[in-house]
Every structure is written in structure tokens, then in C-alpha cells.
Amino acid sequence: MKELEKTKRISISTVIFILVILIGVLTFKKPTNVYKKTNSETLAMVNTQDYLVDYTDVDQSNSVFIDIRERFEYSKGHIGEALNMPTADILEEQSISMFDGLRDAGKTIVFYGKTPNEANSAWMILYQLGYENIKILNSATQLVDNRFEVTNYDLEKPIANYLEIFNNGNPENSEDTQVLAPVTPKKVIAVKKKKKRKPEGGC
């Protein structure tokens, strides 16, 4: 009798074990969008500037323009055959399958917005997900008299000699400003923090 009890328990636990494995396998969810690039790879790419393309350099026959501005902006005017896909929608299922299709077809995708800055986030996320055929249009776009104009854009270029403005001050109130002068603080905040100490010993 005792023997029978034991074998019964064995079979019950085996069945439970199998059930657990089955449930585990069935509920396994594959992550949909996985980063293919590490952070340092992305940083290296960002520094190359290879991802920026001028409007005149775009190979029209082998490229697809994608307007990442909002629908309303797009509806007012856009580059000839551009498609619209607001930044918020780039990871939707349809968008991803479209990107996959274009990548497999060997097409270049060119993102543009009002400025390259606007298209930057969408490009970066997709680049990190492994879509290397995407580029950013290095142009500013705007609607002028109902015509959609694409103009060149100087990325990250300092617009002025910042110091100049300090020298162009009014000389007549220099007496007062003498007092104000030391206000420009170039303080270096010393951030002494983050000593993540592990809890020490103890029983």
C-alpha cells in the first residue's frame, strides 16, 4: 500500500512538471523590437555623419522619403512622393513591416522634418533596431506661399561668436555694469555623489 502511494505521488508531480513547462512555453512572449546596436556602436555611427544626406544627393529612383511630422503639417505640404509617418508611429506593426519591406528591397529611406533635429529621434531609434538604410535629410523644410521649400541646413553650427555680444555693450552705463560684471559665474559644481557602497558586513 505504501509503495502505491509513493508511485502515485511520482506520477502526479511528473504531470505537474510537464504542465509547468507547457505553460511556460505557451506564455513566452518574444520581445518585438530588439536593439541590434549597442550604445557605443550608436555613438560611433552618430559621430560619422554618414547618416546625413543632402537633398540633391538623394537617389530619387532608389529612395523613399518619409515625412515624420504630424499629419496636419504633412497635409499642408510635403516633398513630392513622401509618405507620412509621425515619429510617434514608427514602431507600429505596419510601420515596422514597411521598413522591413523597404530594407529587403534595398531601398534607402530618407527621413525629414522641419529640421534634421526633428527627424533625429526617429532615425536613432530605428538605427538602433538595426535599420541601417535610413538617412536624415540635412535640410530645413518649410511652406512658403503654398510651395514646399527645402533649404540647406547648417547642423550644429554656432550662429555667432557668442563673446561678441558681450563686447558690444553700451559704454555709457559701464559704471553700473562694473558692479554687475562679476556676476557671470563660471562655477564648477563639484558633484560628489554616488558612492554606492555595499552594505558592510555584519552577521
Add this chain to the structure above:
Amino acid sequence: MINRNLAKILAKRYIILASLLLIAALGLVLLPAYQKNEHVTAEDLLAKVVNPERYVTSDDLAHKIIAKDPSILLIDLRDEEEYAEYTLAGALNIPFDAILNADYEAYLNQGQYDVVLFSNDDFKADQAWLILTRLDYKNLHVLKGGINGWYNTILNPPEPTENMAKEAFERYDFRKAAAMYFGVGIKAQDNEQQLNRTPKKVVVPVMKKKKRKPEGGC
């Protein structure tokens, strides 16, 4: 008849169960290795990108600097030369190439300060923001328009025309006053002094990161 069949199956139940287990075990071994996302998933990252909270306007920043808000930490992502030439008050220099450097992690990855990243425009700062946010660093912000925007709005604000709303004039007055505060309109000689002083101030070495192993214990 049924009983006999059943008995036959029952007699083999251990073999059946054991083989099932074996198959399951083999299946688990052969499961394809799926990559996992470390830190922030692409979807979460996108949600943060779309959230306008990541930008700080130059007016807000000017307010905070003038009020000596202790909770902001300005990070200048430009080159050292550019930093030495001109930067925002109290900003630290972390060149864009070095943002993943372990030395600077203590500045970027912390919960006490609102970190404001800026570069000439907001393009580089945005990219740095994305890379760092993917690492799940908190409290990061980008100065909208960068230093160019700062120059155009605070240091050299456009004069409002007469048909503009009252707020525009108030904003203009604030910006003018802020520009004064930041030193616009001071005599040239002061600037020269300042110029001479600035290069020395590039003191950013961060010696930290003492990850101590837990000591002793029983």
C-alpha cells in the same frame, strides 16, 4: 476489453511520462536564444521621445540660473575649446564623444539633479539624450535650441513689434534683464579678464566610482 487496454496503458504510464519529460527537457534545451532588451525597450524610449517634458526652454533655464536653483546641473556637450570660449553659467563640460565614459557616469546617472544637456543646437544634445536614456538614466533634459537658441532668445532677444501681445513685451523685458545678468553690456576689459580666466576653469576630472566590495562579516 476496454479494461484490458487501459491496464496495458496504465502499466506503461511511467515510460510515457518519463519520455514526455525527456521531450520537454530536450525542447527547452533547443529553444532558440532570443535576445533580450537590456534597460529601456524601444517602445518605452519612443514614448519618452514623444513626451515634450524632455525639453527645457531657454527662458525656463534662465529663470532657474538666476534664481540659483540648486537642482539643475548643466552639461555642455561641445568641444573643450568651445567650452573654454563661452558656456552657460556653471556648466560642466562633457564632450559628446565621452558621454559613455565611465568617469562621467556619476554626473549623468543620478537622481538628485535635473541634468540639462546642451550643444550648439539641440541635435547633438538630443542624440546624447537618446543614448543615455536608453541606459535608463533619469532626469535628463535637453536645452531646446541649444546655445544658438540661448543666444537668440536670452543674450540677443528680438525686439517685439508694437502689435504683439503684452506677454511678448514682458518676456522681452525679462530677457533683457537676464542678458544683463549674464554679462551682456559689460565693458570689454572685463571680458578680456574673463577670457583669461576661463581656460583655467576647465576642471572636470571626476574621481569617483569607488565601488567597494562588501567588507567582512561572518
